[in-house]
Amino acid sequence: MAMPVTVSLPIIGVDVAKDELVIYHADSDQLExxxxxxxxxxxxxxxxxxKVxxxxxxxxIYHLVFADLAYEFxxxxxxxxxxxxxxYRKGVKIRAKTDALDAKLLARYLKNEGQELRPWSPxxxxxxxxISLFRRRAAVVQARVSLKQSWANEPLLKSAITKHLKAMARLEALVEKTICDQxxxxGLKDQLKRCMQVEGIGLLTGARLITAFQRGDFRNSDAFIAFLGLDLWVSKSGQKDNRRSLSKRGDPEARRLLHNAAMSARRTAIWKDVYEGYIDKGLRTTQVLVIIARKLARVVFALLKGQDEYQPKVS
Structure with missing residues (x-):
């Protein structure tokens, strides 16, 4: 991933909607x-x-066409x-939200915070x-589960909804097969097999972590964890030290799959003692599962980065 750079070029803010782009030129204070x-x-x-x-x-998805073309130019x-x-809008006390104001706000954000930002690349x-396939699968799963729960007590149409749910399950399986085919x-099938050697990591979780790994040249496992949104948000001031929480800045589907992987891993001989050790320290089940999910992600990152074979050892 590219390192932050000082922004010395003319700055433009672009607010994106489905049908139009509102563009603000900071140097000339012009909107179009x-x-x-x-x-x-x-x-x-x-x-x-x-150059700008x-x-x-x-x-x-609506920003992608502009971003790709602007990068090419x-x-x-x-x-x-x-x-x-x-x-940021709340922090600088802007009391309204319009496309024009957002375009100006984006330019202002880049001007003031540019040294901390990383340039984007496609x-x-x-x-x-x-990513598209995983999002489609998540949508299908969510819809199928919702329908199954909401129709559970409707006996008159049981046959019809059962047929519909089976069709959705077939669609879900087709998406999963397409992910494997991709x-x-x-040439990443061996990578997937390497990931699946880790306790709790199944086909979908391994495929999702490989997908995340494809996005950039991560400096270390901390950067990978942050990309997944599994890094911790710390809130501490003076004598007040609030409970840590996840930043959740990454794809929620990746975190959901890792949570399921952690639930599976905690039952294995390798991770059972780890799980129980944290429970004995007074941590709640959800907290421990997050810790294990983060550890699993770090293990997979190390395997993908070093092209190593998994050695089941937890530190």
Whole structure:
């Protein structure tokens, strides 16, 4: 991953919506709006006088076309999460939220915080395909479980809902097979087998961790843990030391799969003593499962980074 750099280029803030982009030029204090499509974006990029630094709020998917094209045109891209932007808005006491104000706020954020930010680079095609598949699978699983629970006490339509649930289960299986096919085509099947040697790590969890590993050149396991959102948020001031909590900045599906892996691992001979040791210290079950999930992620990172074979030993 790229290191933070001082932002000395002209700064532009871009608020993204499905159909349009609101763009703020900080140097000239000018706002403009263009359609959010390739033709309009390329025309806008060609008209730029030179290299610029662009702050974009990361949306679900609507920012991707602009970000990819701007990167191709040699712009320096900075992705700003909605969580960070929301709290920054409150911190600088902006009392309204409009597309124009958000574009200005993004430029202001980049200008003031640029030295702490890392320039964005496009993920690989494999990463995007796998992330999309995992999100689709999560949506199917959530919908299937919700339907099953809400229709559990409806005997009159039991046959109809059972047929529907089976179809959803087949779709879920198809997505999982497609994930495996993508890893196979990318030559990562051996990596998956290596991950699955770790207690609790199944096919989906291993595939999701491999997907995360594809996103960047992580300096160490701490950076990988932070990318997954398993790093701790510390709140301490004076004599007050609040309970730690997860930052949850990464993909929630990765954390869910790791939580399930931790639940499975705690029953194995290798991890049972670890689990019980933390329980004996007074930690709650959820806290211990988070600790084990984090340890499992670190083990998998070490295997992927060093291309080593798993040696079942917990420190």
């Amino acid at each position: 709006t263009i359609p959010n499509n390739k033709t309009a974006i390329k025309k806008w990029l060609r008209a730029l006088p030179g 630094a662009v702050a974009i709020e990361a949306t679900n 040699d712009c320096i891209i900075y992705m700003v999460g909605g969580y960070e932007l929301s709290h 993920p690989s095609g494999l990463y995007r395909r796998l 890893l196979q085509a990318a």
